Amino acid sequence: MTTTHGHVPARRPRRTDARLNRERLIATAQEVFAEAGPEASLNEVARRAGVGPGTLYRHFPNRSALLTAVLRGRIETLCELAETLSSSESADDALTQWLRAFLVHARVNQGLGGALMVEEPVALGLDCHRLLLDAAADLLAQAQRRGTARADLTADDLVQLVVGIALSTARSHDAEQPDRLLTLVLDATYRTPLQNE
Amino acid sequence: MTTTHGHVPARRPRRTDARLNRERLIATAQEVFAEAGPEASLNEVARRAGVGPGTLYRHFPNRSALLTAVLRGRIETLCELAETLSSSESADDALTQWLRAFLVHARVNQGLGGALMVEEPVALGLDCHRLLLDAAADLLAQAQRRGTARADLTADDLVQLVVGIALSTARSHDAEQPDRLLTLVLDATYRTPLQNE
DNA sequence: TGCGTTCCGGAGAGGTTCTCCGTTTGGTGG
DNA sequence: CCACCAAACGGAGAACCTCTCCGGAACGCA
16 A cells, blocks of 8 residues: 555656655645644645745645645554454444544544545545545444444445534534534444334 | 614614615625535625625625525524424424424535534624524424433534534535435434443 | 756736725715 | 715725746756
8 A cells, every 4th residue: 555556657766855845745734734724725835844836736736635645644544443443342332433533533633534525526535535435334334244233324424424523513612522423323323223204 | 683783772774775785795695605605706796796895895794794694584484493393293393394404404505504503603603503503402402301302412412413414415416315314313313312331 | 977857946827805995975954 | 956974885906825837956867
């Protein structure tokens, strides 16, 4: 799972100054996004990283590319966590724990992760979307097979709901609300469906 | 519940041209927001309404003021609906129906209503926020007293959850997803809490 | 060291939000 | 009917943003 994408023939390696700039941009972006949220000025990122705007846009053609790069590490960690949890004893607990972790991720930096998930599937954004969705699908499938998760429930729906919680509570003052909301959703997850009328 | 706010001594009535412009701005904004979503250009609104940007900003000091004005009618309708439902036979059904209507509202025009609810409580935005929250609180209280809604659940949480659904599905291609998600939430609403561990 | 390729930087086009203030206009008292 | 003034208009423009383009600098291989 290296950076280069699949079977690109014979890419000459990046020049070192380019690599350095790229890294510095990601680090700076992390800072700036942390301060100003997902709408932060990309100009500001470039300025603080000590490069021109052109350089930023060459490395990251659009906002979500930069967002993705910033979140990449966290997303991979989340996928690894899914892998680990996948072989835990209780499939229900595994799903629960992962969703809690995912909610934390989606809420980080004023809803950075959530914002990325909602954006239309542009370029790189799609990678992460898929990765996380697959992780969720795996855990959910197990919880449905070996645990008590209800059968009528797709990973997509579950993830979307958690993303929703992240977005709507991004600026909430009540620090415990996100957790309460997720708990409610989980409460419905581990039940057989009600059939009203 | 007129437009003027409380006990302002002796406001001279607005000049007719001002009132006309205000109305035209709201109507135009409705169109423009419908086309371009809640991020639409306010300049564009002013241009199409045939007024200068200055005029727009005098009537509506910021985006959410304009948003609020546009949604005001819909919000009042929603409050009236709450009033009506409030005296219906089944408190549970009343709450369910209202939340469904609220979700529709929050999703209208690419998440206009939801966007307004999440914005920091600036000026007028707060009015609507309160109005809707009160309506929800009333219906929820009834459903808890006379219906089967669980006791550990606040109107704020419930509303926040629905707003979350609206936001995360604002650009969804699956037209039925919002409904599915709300159904899941309602499913948890009408149960006694699970207590795991 | 030389040279082609890669990469940088910043000027600048075109957009946005929002302000400021000279000018116009509505409506009222004379 | 007119004159006057507060109220309202409108658009120039400051400050910011995104994103592009391309001349020139920098890298790294031979």
